[in-house]
Structures are given as structure tokens and as C-alpha cells.
Amino acid sequence: MDYTISNRMSALRGSAIREIFKYAADPAVISLAGGNPNPELFPNEALSDIAAEILREQPVTALQYGITEGYMPLRQAIRERLARVENIGTENDDLIVVSGGQQGIELATKCLVNEGDTVIVELPSFIGATNAFRSYGAHLVGVPVQNDGMDLDALERALAENNNVRFIYTIPTFQNPMGVTMSIEKRKKLYEIAKKNGVLILEDNPYGELTFNGVKTPTIKSMDTDGIVMYSGSFSKILAPGLRLGFMCAPRPIIQKMVIAKQVSDVHTPMLPQLLATEYMKRYDLDALILKMRENYAHKCKTMLDAMEQYFPSDVIYTRPGGGLFIWCDLGHGLDTFALSKKAIEQKVVYVPGNTFMVDMDQPTSTLRLNYSTMSDEKIVEGIRRLGVVFGEALK
Ligand SMILES: Cc1ncc(COP(=O)(O)O)c(C=O)c1O
Numbered sequence: 001m002d003y004t005i006s007n008r009m010s011a012l013r014g015s016a017i018r019e020i021f022k023y024a025a026d027p028a029v030i031s032l033a034g035g036n037p038n039p040e041l042f043p044n045e046a047l048s049d050i051a052a053e054i055l056r057e058q059p060v061t062a063l064q065y066g067i068t069e070g071y072m073p074l075r076q077a078i079r080e081r082l083a084r085v086e087n088i089g090t091e092n093d094d095l096i097v098v099s100g101g102q103q104g105i106e107l108a109t110k111c112l113v114n115e116g117d118t119v120i121v122e123l124p125s126f127i128g129a130t131n132a133f134r135s136y137g138a139h140l141v142g143v144p145v146q147n148d149g150m151d152l153d154a155l156e157r158a159l160a161e162n163n164n165v166r167f168i169y170t171i172p173t174f175q176n177p178m179g180v181t182m183s184i185e186k187r188k189k190l191y192e193i194a195k196k197n198g199v200l201i202l203e204d205n206p207y208g209e210l211t212f213n214g215v216k217t218p219t220i221k222s223m224d225t226d227g228i229v230m231y232s233g234s235f236s237k238i239l240a241p242g243l244r245l246g247f248m249c250a251p252r253p254i255i256q257k258m259v260i261a262k263q264v265s266d267v268h269t270p271m272l273p274q275l276l277a278t279e280y281m282k283r284y285d286l287d288a289l290i291l292k293m294r295e296n297y298a299h300k301c302k303t304m305l306d307a308m309e310q311y312f313p314s315d316v317i318y319t320r321p322g323g324g325l326f327i328w329c330d331l332g333h334g335l336d337t338f339a340l341s342k343k344a345i346e347q348k349v350v351y352v353p354g355n356t357f358m359v360d361m362d363q364p365t366s367t368l369r370l371n372y373s374t375m376s377d378e379k380i381v382e383g384i385r386r387l388g389v390v391f392g393e394a395l396k
Contacts, residue, residue: 007137008135008137009135011134012131012135013131020033020341023345023350024350026348028348029348030349030379030382030386031350032349032350032351032371032372032380033350033351034371034373035176035326035373036241036371036373036374037236037237037293037373038293038374039374041289041292041293043280043284043289046280046284050275050279050283051272051276053279054276055272058275061271061275062272063272065267066268066269066274068259069096069259070097070268070269071097071275073278074097074274074278075247077278078097078247078249081281082231082233085209087218087219087222088219088231088249090227093249094250094251095247095249096247096259097246097247097274098246098269099244100245100246101206101232101234101236102132104232104246104247104248105132105202105232106265107248107262108230108250109135109136110136110261112167112254113136113166115136115137115138116137116138117137117139117165117166118138118164118166119138119140119141119166119167119168120141120142120155120159120162120165120167120168121141122142122150122171123142123143123144123358123359124354124357125176125177126171126176126177126204129204141158141162141359142358145178148182149175149182149183149187150182152186155190156193159193165199166199167200168190168194168199168200168201170190170201170202171203171205171206171207172219172220173205173216173217174211174322174326175324175326176324176326177326177328177352177354177357179319179320179325179327180319180321182217183217184217184218187219187220190220191223191228191229194228195228199228200228200229200230201220201229202229202230203219203230203231205232206233206237207323208323209294210297210324211322211323212297212321212322212323213298213322219231221249230248230250230251230254231249231250232246232247233248233249234246234247235277237293237325238289238293239286244269244273245269245277297323297372297373298323300377300380301327303372303380303381304384305318305320305327307385308327308384308388310384310388311387311388311389312384312391313331313391313392313395315395316330316332317330317332325371325372326371326372327369328370329368329370330367331394331395333366333395334366336364336365337354337355337365337368340390341353347390348386349386349387351368351369351370351387352368352369354368357369
């Protein structure tokens with residue numbers, strides 16, 4: 001039998017994060033590798049009550065096929081929330097509910113990118129998205145991220161050198177993996193650059209609500225008077241990721257084609273999670289839950305940063321996020337954090353090596369991503385202490 005894999009998929013490598021999860025399953029291992037939300041913050045009792053009631057009182061809506069665009073009351077609730085919280089939505093935009101933000105990114109790529117077309121991505125960027133682009137044969141061009149977001153001079157060069165760019169993919173707020181946020185000045189300039197070049201922007205914002213001090217930078221989509229921004233959102237980090245609920249708000253012709261692409265993919269997002277989220281938002285205070293998350297992650301982030309200050313060699317550079325789930329470190333000195341991760345595993349602590357988030361994953365890098373959302377305070381401090389020893393040894 002011929003098991004040859006398609007060209008489209010054969011070049012794709014599984015996420016190193018999933019590989020690392022194998023080690024993370026060992027309870028003795030301290031995992032600073034994942035990107036999972038803190039499960040203590042899941043509103044499981046509320047969801048359990050709502051689920052029982054939905055299945056008792058609306059069994060047909062919950063269990064029958066639904067429409068591909070998404071459960072109407074949920075689409076309405078998302079539209080209202082987007083307008084209120086992010087100032088998003090014009091009459092030229094439409095909205096589709098998807099099975100996690102990941103699916104929205106994939107479907108948009110399927111609808112817009114022909115093999116060989118260029119997609120500009122931040123360097124580093126989220127591997128779920130870069131792999132989605134790769135799976136449709138996109139040519140990826142990386143633009144470095146600075147502490148205030150994309151290097152826009154490098155972006156202009158990338159646009160000048162590649163004439164078939166379909167879109168610019170950005171995670172402007174509490175970026176994965178760097179934790180940094182694009183300044184409002186850069187957002188405005190990015191919008192103008194994209195407009196001038198006739199290129200779409202895919203703004204991915206799963207972490208925007210997780211601001212530690214309540215300060216929010218306006219989304220790029222909120223500036224979209226020309227219909228050039230696709231906005232991807234998610235309930236994963238503000239409610240629960242296992243519900244697999246995300247949404248895309250974008251110009252109507254794109255959403256209309258994504259609806260057809262979704263019919264091909266999974267017909268519609270499962271109804272029970274859609275009803276759960278709708279009823280949760282109706283009966284409970286989602287903003288209050290998000291406030292609890294902000295406080296929890298702000299505390300954990302500070303715990304990790306304080307430990308890094310204490311235990312890391314003094315010339316290790318790292319970001320100081322204002323929200324989200326990640327800290328990005330650069331050990332410098334030509335160190336290879338992928339090779340070094342094996343030493344860390346021996347000390348029973350795991351992180352994600354930076355090469356995972358690069359366009360060229362084979363290039364060694366001295367960078368790595370740390371996550372603070374899932375471990376206890378004690379484990380965060382102990383994990384950082386152990387990493388400090390490993391990095392200190394490597395830098396000797
Ligand atoms: C930047 C970014 N975008 C999108 C996603 C996808 O999230 P989901 O499919 O759970 O909505 C993630 C998940 O970690 C992410 O970090």
C-alpha cells in the first residue's frame with residue numbers, strides 16, 4: 001500500500017509543544033511550556049447547571065444540526081460584546097462562529113491563499129497559525145517583533161520584495177509567544193501600510209481581554225473603515241478552551257466563503273458549547289470572570305518575573321508582559337535553546353524552545369517561551385530556580 005503523504009502535509013512538523021507535553025504529563029515535571037489557561041478559573045459549576053437545563057429544556061436545539069454561520073443568539077451576543085468591548089463591527093462586516101480561533105485562521109487561509117502566495121507573519125509567531133498557512137502552501141515571510149510590536153521598516157521591505165502577499169498575520173496584543181503589545185502608533189501605521197499596499201490584515205486577538213492593569217490598546221479592527229481587517233477572537237482564554245468556540249469578524253465576502261469552507265470542514269460548530277456560552281453570558285457576568293483571570297495571571301506573571309530576577313543569570317533578556325500568558329527570554333551568547341531543553345528536562349522542567357515559533361525552525365536560536373498560567377506559585381518559583389541553574393551552567 002502506498003502511504004505517501006500529500007505535498008501539502010508532508011512538509012508540516014507537529015508542534016514541539018505537543019511533544020513537550022509528553023514530558024509534562026509526568027507529575028514530577030514542572031511545565032512552563034504549555035499555553036493552557038488556569039483550570040481553577042473555569043466556571044464549571046455554572047456551566048454544569050446550564051448544561052443540565054439546556055439538555056432538559058432545549059434538547060432539539062442542542063442536539064440537532066445547526067446552521068454553519070453559528071447559533072444566532074450567540075452571534076448576536078458576540079456582535080454586542082465586540083461593539084461594546086472592542087469597538088468592532090461595521091455594516092460591511094459579517095461574523096462566523098468557528099470551532100476555536102484556530103479554525104477561523106485555517107478557513108480564512110483556505111479561502112484566500114493559493115499555493116505559493118505570500119503570508120507575512122511576525123517573527124516569532126504562533127505555530128498553530130504558521131502551520132495553517134504552511135498547510136495551504138503559503139510562502140511565509142517573517143517580520144521581527146520589537147518590544148512595541150512589528151518592525152514596520154522590515155514590514156515595508158517585505159512588502160516591496162514580495163508582490164503576491166495575501167495578508168499580514170499579527171497578534172498585536174500580549175503576543176504569543178513574546179507577551180509584547182503593539183503600540184497604538186504602530187497599529188495606525190500598520191493599517192496605513194496595509195491599505196497602501198492593498199493587503200489584508202489578519203488580527204488575532206485571543207489574549208486581548210487578559211490585561212493586568214485594565215489598560216487596553218485599541219484593536220486594529222476598530223480602525224477598519226476600509227474593510228481590510230479580518231479579526232479572529234476566541235472564548236478559549238476567557239471562558240474555557242475545551243468548548244472549542246471562536247469567531248471571525250471580517251468583510252462579508254470573506255465570511256460568506258468561509259461559511260462554505262466550514263461546511264466542507266465540520267458543517268457547524270457543536271451546538272451544546274454554543275448554547276452554553278450564550279446562556280453563560282446571559283445569566284452570569286463574563287466581565288467579572290475575566291477580571292478574576294486578569295488578577296490571577298497578573299499575580300502569576302509577577303511571581304515568575306520576580307523569580308527570574310532572583311535566579312536567572314543577569315544578562316538574560318526577557319519581556320515584561322502587560323497581560324496574556326507568556327514571557328519571552330533571550331539567553332544570547334549563541335546558545336541553542338532546543339539543545340538546552342534536554343538539559344532542562346533532566347532537571348524536570350520544560351519550556352518551549354524559540355525555534356518552534358520561527359519561519360525556519362531548523363535555525364538554532366537562543367530564545368525560549370515561558371508560561372505562568374497553569375503551575376502553582378511554588379512550582380513557578382522552583383521551575384525558574386532549576387532553569388536558572390541550567391542556564392547558568394550553559395553560560396559558564
Ligand atoms: C495566538 C493564538 N491564536 C489562536 C489560538 C487558537 O485558540 P483556540 O483555537 O483555542 O481559540 C491560540 C491558542 O493558543 C493562540 O495562542
